[in-house]
Amino acid sequence: MQEQDMAKHIVAVLKRGDHRLDQATLDRLASARRQAMAALPASAAEIKLAGVGKELATFLHEHRIWPALLAGAMLVMFILMQSAGNREPVGADSLLLAAELPPEAFLDKGFDTWLEQSAQP
């Protein structure tokens, strides 16, 4: 018997087995079908959006990108917080530049002492 004929005979016998499925299985399949129909999106746009979201989530999951993304986000937050913490008062630079004294005077340790002494009557 030819290969194709043999396959067709086997499949013909297999197809006869459909009627042997019990009622519980048939009910469960009908229920699965109803659930699938209930999940049918209303429009093509909805499908496309769901598809894009799912693709992205799958890509991130499959390539194990979630931990890297999380670490990146934490690093960015850390840098932002650091830069916010180091920010100096807005007018500090302009006050220094506009003062009559040179900026070095404020760094001189003896300047304060001299200022106090010279301020005394």
Added chain:
Amino acid sequence: MATAQELANFLAEVELRAFRQAAYALHDDHLALDIVQDAMLKLSQSYGLRPVSEFPMLFQRILQNTIRDFYRRQKVRNTWTTLLSAFSNDDDDARDPLETLAPPDEDVSVIPAAQLEQDQTLAIIEKALHSLPPRQREAFILRYWEDMDVAETATIMGCSQGSVKTHCSRAVHTLAEILRKQGLTL
């Protein structure tokens, strides 16, 4: 674009075959029902509004991928189970999974002889199908049961058309050999 009714009709038409296909692959009816439900949901959610003509290919691809995903998860689970069971006794290693299948519960005495013979033939073929390697079984079912051509089968299975032909040929020869040994002539 398909209507909801057309999708419902397609699912109703394909559900029995899909269930039996999954049951042959997984050797477990409950798991097979879960897999079919999953595949139906995925088809409806992601491709429910595609043209009706695309449904068979899409559904088969989803079904096969869902079955493969299950195998992969099971493989990981089995690795852990094997590792953990190394610390316990392994008396049931030689157990054949087919032995756990429940025996048919109908009373054979009330079934007419012809029907009984058909059922016995079917049981032998189903058991033979169970025993095929997964890829051979997949190719055989898609090609001959789902009536897909070689190119469609290759697309669904993600392999070359040559591989499909090889898988199908080996499957048919193996099945024929098993049936011959059982004394079955079709």
